[in-house]
Amino acid sequence: MQDGPDDAEELKARLAKLRGDLQAQRESGRKEADRKAEADLTDKGLGQAMSLGFRVLSEFVAAIVVGALIGWQLDEWLGTSPFLLILLLGLGVAAGFWNIYRLAVLPSGRGGSKES
Amino acid sequence: MDPVAAKYVGAGLAAIGMGAAAIGVGTIFGNFLSGALRNPSAADGQFGRAFIGAALAEGLGIFAFLVAIILLFVK
Amino acid sequence: MSEAGPAIDPIHQFHINVIAPLSIGGVDASFTNASLFMVIILAVIAFIMLVGTSGEHIVPNRLQTLAEMSYEFVASTVRQTAGEAGMKFFPFVFSVFMFVFFSNLIGLVPYTFTVTSQIIVTFAFAAFIILLVLAYGFYKNGTHFLNLFVPSGVSPILLPFIVLIEIISFASRPISLSVRLFANMLAGHITLKVFGGFVTLLLGAGVYALLAPLPLIGIVLLTAFELLVAFLQAYVFAILTCVYLNDAIHPGH
Secondary structure, three states, X not given: OOHHHHHHHHHHHHHHHHHHXXXXXXXXXXXXXXXXXHHHHHHHXXXXXXXXXXXXXXXXXXHHHHHHHHHHHHHXXXXXXXXXXXXXXXXXXXXXXXXXXXXXXXXXXXXOOOOO | OOHHHHHHHHHHHHHHHHHHHHHHHXXXXXXXXXXXXXXXXXXXXXXXXXXXXXXXXXXXXXXXHHHHHHHHHOO | OOOOOOOOOOOHHHOOOEEEOOEEOOEEOOEEHHHHHHHHHHHHHHHHHHHHHHOOOOOOOHHHHHHHHHHHXXXXXXXXXXXXXXXHHHHHHHHHHHHXXXXXXXXXXXXXXXXXXXXXXXXXXXXXXXXXXXXXXXXXXXXXXXXXXXXXXXXXXXXXXXHHHHHHHHHHHHHHHHHHHHHHHHHHHHHHHHHHHHHHHHHOOHHHHHHOHHHHHHHHHHHHHHHHHHHHHHHHHHHHHHHHHHHXXXXXX
16 A cells, blocks of 8 residues: 555645635625625615615606696797697606607716616 | 586696606615515625616696696686 | 684795895895794704715714715715716705705604795796706707707607607796605695694594594604605605716717
């Protein structure tokens, strides 16, 4: 029974197993970190999402109100009774949805927030 | 029915629009949650869009509120 | 619109009462509680920033971290939204953010006056920002600034409508900027005061006094939510200022 080679063999096997365990440990550590980072994202995500919601709400309402105001004012001056009001109101609605489309597709400003 | 009473009744009816908006917001978040439970990994990306939908529904509710305020306060 | 009963009047908190009447050239510029609270807000911000940055020791104390954190936060927002060219406006955006944030915070303390819950204050901010955008846009880009209203890649048939839509959306910016902050602050504080009214009502109603803690818990939750809304409104105000300045810096988006 040659001990030498068996020992070497057995040692190599144990080393390989150890390396595998280490790898698995490092892998699960990284997954854990990713999951935690993702959890952080949702915390910050709430603030990000709510600020997006506030912006969408006020831009939608403001665009339509401004459209209606302009239409109503032009009607007053030009005496074209309801027609301009209806036209500008429709344009205000279009402006509202156009703003929201731009907002939803390109989250914010030039660079767009990195994480979303 | 004298106009002042009609004005208040109108404002009251307009306030029902706010309730309808609340139902809209409720369904949006309800569906978002059921979708998020079914596929949690995709939930974060859509979190912002759920709020956009809710904001739009709320916007229509605000118009009902606007009508009620106009009825009450504009002479 | 205030409810019956002298005790509960959620609108009372918004009354402006004159402290020191003063009229300059016929204009009633008296020192009111609103201006008093504006001075208080400026004092708080000045205290934090001046004392915070005076220490300069390596391990920052609490105040220094607060000063540095707020600086870093606004600087990263400006860089991310308006790019490096936007940093020229950083002092302005920073002061707008700090003033709105601290006025919202100080407004949450009971018996204080919330400066940003007055439409005229928020509209003054928004009008100034839009005038700044227009002035800087025309100064830097001259007439090219107008192609902000003509987005590229639009078929000429649709052009008049698109331009009209862009004009309406540009005109709605100051209104949406000011009404958003105003409405959130107004609604938040009215709700807080109405819940406060519930507590006093229930306490005074004999056997129902047992229910009094319920609206109290409601107020605690609402105040927490108001803190979040206070920060978010200041953040949205600052980030939109950057977005609009970004439009002024390079109009052809």
